[in-house]
Amino acid sequence: METAEQIRDRLLARFPGAEITVVTNPGLSAQHSLLLGSPHARAIAQFLRDDPTLRLDQCSNVTGVDWPEKEIIDTVKVTVPDPAGGPPKVIEQKNKRLTPAYLEVVYHLYSIALRHGPVVIRTRTGNRSDQVDVPSLTPVWRSCEFQEREVFDLFGVSFSGHPDLRRILMWDGFKDYPMRKDYVDPDDYEWEPTPHDEVLARAKVHYPATPAAPEPKA
Amino acid sequence: MLGSGIIKGLAVTAKNLAGSFHDPARYVTQEFPEVQPQLPENSRNFPFLVADDGADPMGTLRCVACQICEKECPPQCIYIEKSKDKKPDAAGKLQLYPAVFAIDTSVCMSCQICVEVCPFDAIKMDQVFAIATTDRFNGLLLNREQLAKSNQYYHSIHPTEATEVDARLAAERKAAEEKARAAAAAKAAAPKPAAPPPPQPPA
Amino acid sequence: MLASGSAAAPFSSASVRPVHDEFHGDLLEVSMGPHHPSTHGVFRMMVTLDGETIVRLKPVFGYLHRNHEKLGENTTYLGSMPYTDRLDYLCSMTNNWAYALAVEKLAGLVPPERAEYIRIILAELTRLINHSGLIGFLMQDTGCSGTPLMYAFREREKVLDLFEALSGSRMMCNYQRFGGCRVDLTPAWVDSARRLVDAFPRFLDEFEALLTGNEIFMARTQGVGRLSPELAVNAGLTGPVLRATGVGHDLRKVDAYGLYPRFDFRVPIGAHGDTYDRYMIRVLEMRESVQILQQALRDLPAGPIMDPKAKLRGLRPKAGEAYGRIEGAKGEIGFFLISDGSPNPYRYRIRPPSFINLTVLEDLCLGHTVADAVIILGSIDIVLGEVDR
Structure with missing residues (x-):
């Protein structure tokens, strides 16, 4: 082919x-x-x-x-003449640019x-x-x-x-x-008994009266 | 002849009906609660934690709270908190242990990835399947005490695999002991030890 | 007015209402599903009827949508493997293989010979249970209630026992890994697989004696849901549905992935593209699968089952993209992955065969009756876990 x-x-x-x-x-x-x-x-x-x-x-x-847009940093070497009259210096310049989003x-x-x-x-x-x-x-x-x-x-x-x-x-x-990539899921949360902090924090906002999550005692 | 296909098909069903009374190949259902299924050795359901000593499961968990399984678990159903202090493990080395180890079996999908990634052979798959509970929230969240099962139990459900694991762990332990002994010998041979020798594991 | 497909709520009392149209007199719009027993899951067909003849049909789905592709972008490469089991939950082994193949293309892994043999054995066993199960369901749709389905499930049970003995789970096997397989076959497993494969033709003979010559079945399926090869190719159909139209397209031959070129088997193709051909193709494919299985179990080489370069955790393929596809039981199942060098795929796309095969559902059903639509849908072979993802 x-x-x-x-x-x-x-x-x-x-x-x-x-x-x-x-x-x-x-x-x-x-x-x-x-x-x-x-x-x-x-x-x-x-x-x-x-x-x-x-x-x-x-x-x-x-x-x-x-x-989505992504920031890309290009490093280019630029020769800058010395204002004091010395030899030109080579410095690294960092250029930020955004890739187009599509x-x-x-x-x-x-x-x-x-x-x-x-x-x-x-x-x-x-x-x-x-x-x-x-x-x-x-x-x-x-x-x-x-x-x-x-x-x-x-x-x-x-x-x-x-x-x-x-x-x-x-x-x-x-x-x-x-x-x-930038989608945020809606905050229509139902309390599920997972012991993960994030879930509990969100559950707390929605259900102030729910009992604390079961913490297995060590 | 029209209808011969149907008659042929009816003969097949008649044969199967008769066969279902005497031919084991055609009579395959089991009466479940009375006849318990014979699960194959590889069969898996939910994970459990292996404890070396069944009498003191909390003291002899193999888990060192490294949290690899927590990171790798695809549905994120494992929750681990590391301990503040250290306890000696089976080889006598001081290790962290899980202060909290919880598995949410309502989320767990029995994929066995935690078992595969565990470098300490501390988490294995159980075969218990009759685990209905009346409390859908707390009853399905298993904590450390509920998850811990003895090594003997592990041997009883996955004998081949457990024997391999035991052999491997014993070999590793032996290698570690020999290394420690060699290090100690080297240190003793040195003229002035800079620090007191580390506590030796019981031989 | 013809309502657009998903305008009405699934269970509104207005789901059956006459539609007035100046050309057709009284048309009736029926919402079949999503909980209709013949729709093979939560699937809805908005059917417009002129008398009992279908004049318009719009499939509506998405009731099982869980955005599987987003889940795949948010987990590691390994973490997506158990999720692929749940796409087409009757064929988890082939789903695993397709995903593993795509990742292997991306990461440059080569499974060893024994692993390729094991994959072929498991894929062909999957084809056996999918096709026999599907024929059972198809019979259920024609009104042949229970008997063929139970016979098919009796055989399926034996294969599922093999899967459980090997992978630990009957349906959610999670067995293939990138660069090989997870557990090795034991000699006892190979023996029982051989026994099962050798006994399978006997079951097929019995199944065919029950169904193939049955006059009622022929009357219900021959000439129903006829599909032209041109439309089938243009609409991207794959698998038995495409081959029933006479197009000899089988990825096992075309792409020659795995070690399939070593095996001697034929690709059955149909002549009419109707529902009966789609049934017959599946029966013949099962016979060919038995051939492949016998050869594979006979020639199974010894050796490792994992590529030594493969590692379980922390797979980070080089940036790039790959599309890997295999011939699943329902058609071409493919995975398109874009890697940006991180542990998670940047894009994780599944090409679901049953979703794309549904494209022609309306074309197949037009001019037929509602009862025919049910068996046409049955013969396309969809699993909603895969259609909705």
């Missing part, structure tokens, strides 16, 4: 102007992936499915990944007809709050139908062009997105 770079080159020749980047996987499995820009994503997916040398007819797995959807594609795979493709949202649209690939692969609904439900990615985008595992009317 072609490598991710070869597929990218072929796609760029077919779709000039499309944003396609190879995301290398540093891990041992070496399953590299293709990051697709939203405008062309569906056309590219269609091409991947129908192209006779790839024929990725099965979209096996669809999932979301949440990447939600990512990962698709694992396989070919049943040609028995190869996986080709991993990814799409990313603009941010995590108001630009959460990515194109839905359900028109290309039916198997995305429930899985994209699940990503919508748990991550809050909005798939444009999905025929039936509703919550699937959580109930309608649920507000938050539980799989996001």
